[in-house]
Amino acid sequence: MFHGLSAFPLTPVNETGINEKEYVNLIQRLVAAGVDSIGALGSTGNYAYLNREERYQVLRLAVGSAEGIPVMTSISAMRTLDVLRLAEDAQQAGASAVLLAPVSYQALTDEEVYLLYEQVTRSLSIPLCVYDNPVTTHFHFSDELHGRIAGLPQVRSIKIPGVPSGPEAAKVRISHLRALIPSHVSIGVSSDPFAVTGLNAGCEAWYSVLGGLFPRTCLRMTRFALDDCAEEAERISERLEPIWSLFRQYGSLRVVSAAAEISGLISSPSLPLPLQPLNQSVREHLKSILKDIQTIEESW
Incomplete structure (x- = not known):
C-alpha cells in the first residue's frame, strides 16, 4: 500500500465537533477516484487538535467508508504511552497501516527517536510509515537514522518532507537514502509542490494533501511520473503552481480547507480554533485557481 497516490483528506472540524457526513463524503470521493490508499488523520486531517476518542471516531468513519482501499492513520502524540494507545486503537479500528x-515539546535526541520507533513497532501487527516532518516536529532525521529505523519490524515506508528542486540533485538525494534502507521500505514524498520532482527522482509514493480534495488530478500526475512520463507529470504540476504558491505562503491546511469550502464540499467554519481561515481577498484569488484545477479534475 506504500506505492502510488496516498490521499490525505481534511477532517472538517470546528468548535461544535466533527462533521461526520462531510468527512464521509470526502472519503467517498477518494474511493470513486480509485486512489491507492487513504491517509486519515494526517496533518491535514487535524489529528493534533483531536483527542483520542475523536481520532478513533474519525478513523472508524474512514475505514468504514473506504470500500477496501487501505487506510493509514496517524498515531503521533507527545508521550510514548499515548502513541501505544493510539496504535492499539488503529489496529482495533481496522487500519491497514499507521x-x-x-x-x-522537548527537543528529542536521535536515540530517543530510535527508541520510540523500536518500542512502537514491537506492539504492531500492521505496517508503519515513518513521518519525517521537521517543520512540525523540529526534529531532523539523518539518513543514517532513517536506515536504523527502517530495519525495525513493521517499518515499510518513509514519508520525506520534500526533495531538492533540481531533478539531478533530487535523484542524488533519493539515491543516497535508498542506499541506506532495505528494499522493502518505500520512499514517499509529502510536500506537494515537490511531488513530481520526487516521483521522477525515484520516490515510489506521493503522500498528498491536494490528493485528498482533487484525487483525479493527483492520480494523473502520479501515474505519469511512475510510468516514466516525466514531462507530462511536470506539465500538470506547473499548471498547479498557483496553488503550490498559496501552500507555501499560507500553509496547505488553510488553503485546502478554504478550497473545500469554496467547492461546496464542506461547510464553514471547518478549522479548529485557534486556526483562522484565509482572508477574503486570498479566497477570491483561490476561486480563480480552483476553476483551472476543476477543469483538470473533470478531464481525467
Whole structure:
C-alpha cells in the first residue's frame, strides 16, 4: 500500500465537533477516484487538535467508508504511552497501516527517536510509515537514522518532507537514502509542490494533501511520473503552481480547507480554533485557481 497516490483528506472540524457526513463524503470521493490508499488523520486531517476518542471516531468513519482501499492513520502524540494507545486503537479500528512522527515539546535526541520507533513497532501487527516532518516536529532525521529505523519490524515506508528542486540533485538525494534502507521500505514524498520532482527522482509514493480534495488530478500526475512520463507529470504540476504558491505562503491546511469550502464540499467554519481561515481577498484569488484545477479534475 506504500506505492502510488496516498490521499490525505481534511477532517472538517470546528468548535461544535466533527462533521461526520462531510468527512464521509470526502472519503467517498477518494474511493470513486480509485486512489491507492487513504491517509486519515494526517496533518491535514487535524489529528493534533483531536483527542483520542475523536481520532478513533474519525478513523472508524474512514475505514468504514473506504470500500477496501487501505487506510493509514496517524498515531503521533507527545508521550510514548499515548502513541501505544493510539496504535492499539488503529489496529482495533481496522487500519491497514499507521503513520508516526516524533512529536515532542522537548527537543528529542536521535536515540530517543530510535527508541520510540523500536518500542512502537514491537506492539504492531500492521505496517508503519515513518513521518519525517521537521517543520512540525523540529526534529531532523539523518539518513543514517532513517536506515536504523527502517530495519525495525513493521517499518515499510518513509514519508520525506520534500526533495531538492533540481531533478539531478533530487535523484542524488533519493539515491543516497535508498542506499541506506532495505528494499522493502518505500520512499514517499509529502510536500506537494515537490511531488513530481520526487516521483521522477525515484520516490515510489506521493503522500498528498491536494490528493485528498482533487484525487483525479493527483492520480494523473502520479501515474505519469511512475510510468516514466516525466514531462507530462511536470506539465500538470506547473499548471498547479498557483496553488503550490498559496501552500507555501499560507500553509496547505488553510488553503485546502478554504478550497473545500469554496467547492461546496464542506461547510464553514471547518478549522479548529485557534486556526483562522484565509482572508477574503486570498479566497477570491483561490476561486480563480480552483476553476483551472476543476477543469483538470473533470478531464481525467
